[in-house]
Amino acid sequence: MIEEKVDYKNEVLILLEKYSKSKKPIQVNFKELTKGFKMQDRATHQIHTYPAKLLPNIPYFFLNNTYFSVENEVVLDPFCGSGTVLLEAILANKRALGSDANPLATLISRVKTYEYNCDELIKKSNYLKSTIYKSDIILAGLPKVVNIDFWFLPSVKGQLNTILYYLKKIKDRKTRDFFILCFSNCVKKVSLADQKISVPVKIKGQESNKILFNISEKPNFVFDKFFEIIEENINRFKRKSIIGQSIKESAIVSKDAKKLKKLNNDSVDLIITSPPYAGAQKYIRASSLNIYWTELSKKNSLRDLDKKNIGRENYNKSEFSKLKSTKIEKADILLKEIFKVNPLRAHIAANYLLEMRKAIKEALRVLKKNRYMVLIAANNQVCGLEFETQEFLRVIAEQEGFITECRLIDDIKSYGLMTKRNKTASIITCEWVLILKKI
Secondary structure (H helix, E strand, C coil): CCCCCCCCHHHHHHHHHHHHHHCCCEEECHHHHCCCCCCCCCCCCCCCCCCCCCCCHHHHHHHCCCCCCCCCCEEEECCCCCCHHHHHHHHCCCEEEEECCCHHHHHHHHHHHCCCCHHHHHHHHHHHHHHHCCCCCCCCCCCCCCCHHHHCCHHHHHHHHHHHHHHCCCCCHHHHHHHHHHHHHHHHHCCCECCCCCCCCECCHHHHHHHHHHHHHCCCHHHHHHHHHHHHHHHHHHHHHCCCCCCCCCEEEECCCCCCCCCCCCCEEEEEECCCCCCCCCHHHHCHHHHHHHCCCCCCCHHHHHHCCCCCCCCCHHHHCCCCCCCCHHHHHHHHHHHHHCHHHHHHHHHHHHHHHHHHHHHHHHEEEEEEEEEEECCEEECCEEECHHHHHHHHHHHHCEEEEEEEEEECCCHHHECCCCCCCCECCEEEEEEEEEC
């Protein structure tokens, strides 16, 4: 059954008119606006876990909307993460381009927007199953996973390495990517890391006993979990294939939102993006076990990957001895107060805004004139003080050449954006959506 086409243009016109009269943020509920569509496991959105995923209803609303773009136009997400915007762009028959510094994120984005022959995937899965279950456990040549014995029991290590050995033999890259991604999604599920916490933290109590029981009582526990994930993901691709999209894949154009070198000036029709929040998520650390096992990065290079992420937290002491100016008056006043209490936290927030300025400036360069950037952001707390991320990003955008056409607020009921940690942050309870126009 081909998905019914919708167009939310009239809803946007009403919001824009309301904002033009009041100039005050408008409360919306994107789940209500798009209530005709079930988003929870739509197409391939849930193909792999990832921290702080964007609510798919938001890009769905803006992509199925002729006010912002029409079919076959180019949509960019310079902070694509696990590809929520890219997938919705593909499903709306738009050309999807993405950028992200996390190699796991770009792998997820590529795979979830690929077009696969599900019968071929089933055939390959059956071959792998018949081979892997009969194989001797392979312990030689384990990936260089930091603290591997802390996170994985001996039998788990052996089964994971056996799976990886055979996956590496798959010659077709797209097919290999699919199975490597399923393998990656299996890694944390069979580890001793707590599934409910994004960064690796060792499991305790009843949950620990549960996984130890599964591993001891089920000799092929890892193999079983791997092929269970494969079956679930093939079914997701079956659902994706019936939606009826004509454009089949996205493209990753950069690892750095500040340098979109492959894109020409004025070449993008619409930008929809949810940048990382200042100190809110440790994306590379959260992906570390996956990155190590899939060998997306070599040992000891995670720090280098982290340095490429906007909003990162790891800095040398010499880097935050002096506070930088962001050229945003309200932000600089706040950062001076934070600096008195915690120079590192002040530097993290200041550098976040400075790097976001570069990314916004680059977005402005590639966006066509009179076209839009939809920027999703949320406020947070730094050292107990309110850090108005969305307001600071709006000021940067206007300083660089955008105009603000509308500001929307959506209260969210999602644990995926909880960032409270060690009294330095807070729980994010709403999303701000800024509709910005290049003039």
